[in-house]
Amino acid sequence: MNRLKITFLLTCLTLLLVAMGSAIGGQSGMLIAFTLACGMNFFSYWYSDKIILKMYQAREVSETEHPVFYGMVRRLAQQANMPMPKVYIIPSEGPNAFATGRNPQNAAVAATEGIMRILSAEELEGVMAHELAHVQNRDTLISTIAATFAGAISMLGNMLQWAAIFGSGRSEDEEEGGGGLLGGLAMAIIAPMAAMLIQMAISRSREYLADASGARICGNPRALANALRKLQQAATMLPMREATPATSHLFIVNPLTGASMLKLFSTHPPMEERIARLETMALSRG
DSSP states (O other): OHHHHHHHHHHHHHHHHHHHHHHHHHHHHHHHHHHHHHHHHHHHHHHHHHHHHHHTTOEEOOTTTSHHHHHHHHHHHHHTTOOOOEEEEEOOSSOOEEEEESSGGGEEEEEEHHHHHHSOHHHHHHHHHHHHHHHHTTHHHHHHHHHHHHHHHHHHHHHHHHHHHHTTTSOHHHHTTTTOHHHHHHHHHHHHHHHHHHHHHHHHHHHHHHHHHHHHHHTOHHHHHHHHHHHHHHHHHSOOTTOOTTTGGGBSSOTTOOTTSOGGGOSSOOHHHHHHHHHHHHHHHO
C-alpha cells in the first residue's frame, strides 16, 4: 500500500511538471519541461550524495579514527544484511543524522558531533538503524527524485508568473497556448504549492517506514523512541544553522524546527505520532 501511495504521489509530481511546461509553451514547453526534469534527475541520481555531504562539510571516518561509531554502523549493516556504507561525521552541534546515496552499494550515513554528545549508545544505535533503513528502502533515491521534481516545478512557476505578467497585453490568439493571464497566474501559484505538499507527503510516509524498519534492525524500538524524544527537544534549542529547506527532509528530525513553523509545511511527521508508534511496537514485542 505504501509503494502504491508513493507511486501515485510521484505520478502527480510528473503530471504537475508536464502541465507547467504546457502552460508556458504548449506541446514544445511540455517536452522541454520533461526533458529538463530527466536531466535534473540524472544529475541528482549520480551526484546528489556528494553535493549534500560537501554542503555540510561532512568528513569520512575510518574504523581506526572512530572505532565505536564505525563498529556500530558495521554491526547494524550486517544485521540488516546490507553492504557497509561510508561513514561520515558532520562538524555541527545541532543533533541530527541523515543517509544519502543512490542505492545500498553506494550509500553513506552521516551523524553530527552534537548527536553523539546527547544520546546514549543504544539511542545512537537506533538512530543509525533508522538511517540504514532509509538506504535499504531506497528512500534516499525517492526523496531526491521528489525534491528534484518539486524544485523544477517551483522554477517553472516563477517563469510562468513572468510570462503571464509580460504577456498580459497579447491578443487572445497569442494567449491560447499559454492559457491566458489569469490561468497562467493561477497555475504559477497553485502548482508549486501542490508540489511542495506532495513532496512533504512522500517524506513523511518514508519516515514512518524508516522508523519501523530501523527498530527491527536494531531490535530496540524503545531506544529509537527515546532518541527521537531527545532529538526533538534538542533541535528546538540547537537548530542546524547550516541546514537548508531543500535538504531538511533528509534528516531524522527537522533541522529547521522552530515555534513559528507550521506543521502543515513540515517535511517530517508529528514527533508524538512517531514515538507512539515505536512504543506500541515495543509493547507488542514484549
